[in-house]
Amino acid sequence: MVQVKIWGSLTAFTDDQRTVEIEASTLRELLSGLAETYPGLKPQLDRGVSVSIDGRVYNDSWFQPIKPDSEVVLLARLKGG
């Protein structure tokens, strides 16, 4: 299980939990696991998120490995100027 930290306004869809546990070994499994376990997150996941895995930010890479002890943080999807 991976501990996923989510941002505050998403806790409305995770029973007020700031950290949720998802069975995942890749980014893809993480995102689909989140959507399955907490369907309320799906609209935001569909609009896009970035994910910080051990301090590095990933936007798209489905097969990015996640270790059980990885620090995983959901971020608003980054864009720039």
Add this chain to the structure above:
Amino acid sequence: MSKIHVTTSINGDPTEYLCDPEETLLDVLRDRLGMTGSKEGCGTGDCGACSVTMDGRLVCSCLVLGAEADGARIDTIEGMAEGDKLHPLQRKFIEHAALQCGICTPGILVAAKSLLERNPDPTEEEARYWLAGNLCRCTGYDKIIRAVLDTAAEMREAS
């Protein structure tokens, strides 16, 4: 609406064109003569990207009618280098990285050349005020001013 026949000199080349009475010199240069080195950033004389000289006087070509060029001598960025020899300002702008996107560069070079013709030894403040009508959004002007002052020094040494 009848067109006006204009006989002029552009960068030393005898040039004739027909233009509408309300057409600006900038439009003539860009759309009729294919000289797109002069840029339109505002069309109201506020940005200087269209700078040319007319009888040696620095002007915004967006605020000159094409018809007014009759009998005048117009000099544009396209005439700044002599053949394959860049004007010292052009060379120094590249050396000092005084351009990023480059859209303001032609106007600034024309304006800076006009400055150095009148004042071969400008202070930083004089250069900044002379070029105040040439907007640059990329560089913060630092490297532009350095390039102008360095060119002035080099040209003084050479003369």
Add this chain to the structure above:
Amino acid sequence: MALDSKQQLDTLDFKVVGTRPLRPDGIDKVTGRARFGADITAPGMLVGLVLRSPHAHARIKSIDTSAAQAIDGVHAVVTSADFEKITDDDFTADILDNCMAGEKALYDGHAVAAVAASSGAIARRALKAIKVDYEVIDHVTDVDEAIKPGAPVLHAAGGNESVPECSSPNIMARYEFGHGDIDAGLSQADRVLERTYRTEATHQGYIEPHACLAQIGQDGQADLWCCTQGHYMVRNTCAAIMGIDQGQLRVTASEIGGGFGGKTTVFLEPVALMLAKKSSRPVKMVMSRSEVLRATGPTASSSVDIRIGMTKDGRITAAFAELRYQGGAYAGSPVEFGAMSAFAPYDLEHVKTVGWDIVTNRPKQAAYRAPGAPMAAYAVESAIDELAKGFGLDPLEVRLKNAAREGTVASYGPTYPAIGLEATLRKAKDHPHWTAPLGENQGRGVACGFWFNFGGDTCVSLNITPDGTATVSEGNPDIGGSRASMSMMAAEELGIPYEKVRTIVADTGSLGQNEVTDGSRVTFAVGLATIEAARAAKREMCKRAAMTWGIDEEAVEWKDGAAHPAGPNAGSHPPLTLAEIAATASNTGGPIAGHHEANPEGAGVSFATHMVDTEVDPDTGAVKILRYTVFQDAGKAVHPDYVEGQFQGGAVQGIGWALNEEYIYGEDGILQNAGFLDYRIPVASDLPMIDTVILEIPNPGHPYGVRGVGETSIVPPLAAIANAVSEAAGVRMTQLPMSPPKVLAATQAD
């Protein structure tokens, strides 16, 4: 792992990277030869112009284009009725509605129709002949007014699922970040500062107005030339709007005359394509400056409430920010980035930010250099400065005391790897600027800033020519010298001189998908792809050398621009240079190339500290910038001149934002200053030289340690200048811009 790669980076011995060669597009740009958006022409092209709403908010009851169409020389008229409705993609649907208003005109300048005619004069006449029946409705342009009960509503559907029920329908989204317990933290403070800060909307102010040329054949094959930060984005968006295959639309990026985020979306391009389709002629469209200001994408205006607690020795005990950003008439203000970045420079036990995305009757905002971060940093850094000075503490020391470091849990969630904030603060403290004497009515300000960087889809193709030079094709418009940087990295990797590499920006038919030039990503991501493409070419060249020598590929290594035999079984062969291998390529298997397609992730975050001295004229409130120094971590400065240029340009855009730039709307909701005369960007005489100090703390996520540098430099200036002006004027300034009337009023009220 990180440490190993850091050590490797520290020992890299560069030959080309870090030098300052001349940029390859320099001569074109100093001679007027470079072709920008409005410089492109096609035989038989028509002039396209847009009719824009004169109302801030109006229902479009009907549009009668018959009189316009009847004018000789008018070849096409387009309204929203010509476009298929987009029902499955809100993001693109909003872009289309912004390009051509559907049911309502949502802001002054919103496009409602367009014409293509044989001349500009005829097109202007045609615009006047279009009759639009508007039902004018109440409007709102202020961010705080927009969420009051009874405010005019832009979109009846309201916001998304993140918005609490019963909120204003003008709230599109809510974001919350942070950790800890704010109230508990505040209770430990010796002083809690509560203030509201406001910033006005500003425009990127690129000097080149948007321009494009479109043509489309009866067979559906289309070509588009335009000035953009991302021609692949233009292709994909236009293809979706026009209902054509992406592969059928080839987009070529012209030289780009500035963007700063403002050219990361489309405004004219779909309209030009539709006009071209209806007229079967090429159509060129060029915006006027007033159209650029009224109807492209300025940044958000903001209203930010801050609550920060500090102990008298300068420790921040808790920090809270509530940020309200209006992003114009559609969802999507960058408030989430404001909320994520606001406290990112600090190591805080109790921190919370709440962001509200609000719509108003203004043009749809577009990204502007570190979108959303400068306004948040302005509020936070102003408050920290006021607290520090209130306790008589050194504002740099206070920042050092609270600075985020490796291992700090960032306010937006993750734990930081090695970061460069502390280094910029120490450099600032040791710099002579910090201790230089100040005169009467003068003040000094400092502030920190943070920005994310990212990678994104990237393709690079590198080809070795038969005579032994290299060409690099990349898919990102060169907005400030990136072709030079790519050539440098390719030359570094191949071991050949910089002059032997030429980099071009390829059209959408030549490479795979490329993310927009944004997120400070190009030197990082395209640079990484260029290095990998060069490495692939080197591997191929080593293979060719091995074949030539009749030895194993593994027994060949690439060094100083040549293949060398290496290892115990390689035997003795004179090295084969790149040129020698290229010369025999036809004999050894054909042309040699390397390419790399990837979505490089793992860009490092970036920090900066800015320091500025200002003088305030106590009689008029006029502010003069006396001295300015930027301290920023670049990871590795590939071409230091252009790194400095990014620092300087960002700082000066920040100076404009802080002092005189603002969108001014009248009571009627009409933009009052849609021109460079009254939208006052800094001119040369407003400024001193902008000094820069480049720090190089390598980014372990990049082979050369490169970090993005383009955006961070606009984050600290707003607060740094506000802190300096507040000190000089003797009164705390909490609203931007600090235009003379505001400064004078503040000093006189004090």
Add this chain to the structure above:
Amino acid sequence: MRYLAPTSLDDAVQLLASDPGDCRILAGGTDLLVRMRSGMAEPDSILDIKRINDLRQITAEDGGWRIGAAVSSAEMNEHTALKADWPGVVEAGDLIGSTQIQGRCTLAGNLCNASPAADSVPAMVAARATARIVGPDGTRDVPVEDVPTGPGKTSLGKGEFVASIFLPAKADRSGDAYLRFIPRTEMDIAVVGCGLSLTLDDAGICTDARVALGAVGPKVIVVDAAAEALIGTQVDDAALDALAAACSNAATPIADKRGTVEFRTHVAGVLARRAATIAKSRAGA
């Protein structure tokens, strides 16, 4: 649209008088072309006066200077003797727009454009300049302050235009100055402008003064009370305080995108004080 470029003043008068439609005078064009581009002006004809040689001259006349309506600010700035006599007027012209604009813009054009914020107008008014107006009914000279009547409006009759500006002979021990306030250092329209001239006697007592304010009313304001505050004084701090108060008092500004009522009112006094200090030093005090 027609473009007319007569080479004599008589031809110009005749062409303008006989033009059936909206015919605009083109001098520097720095206002007219901007208006045309924005659609605010759609003239039927444009009459370019720059090919009339007389109107391109700066000539000495009765101890003063006659400045043709087609003389640019840059040309005035390069005229040493004119600049020595009326530095305030020349500097005012030199503040209009950029270097590029100054190569084209004219005093007459700045006057006839009738913007309340015109930089050169308060300076000309302070210098007691007159405008020579030509038209189908002959020639008349009027004080420049009587030419603009309100924003964009002038007292010029049908077929009339300004052919030249006359700056009178400079009195001994006199000096003039023009200052304006803008948010940036260049390129802006005046938020407040103040033109001021004064004359001192041998003892340094002010014997004559004239003060004019721009951008704080619908047209240039001549502030007699401000002049009176200086006359009879050594232009000392007390006199400057009274001057500043009189100017702030006379200002009747509006609030707009360029400044508030309070700001303009206050700064009118600040600029008057600073302009008086410069004029005083130019007068030889």
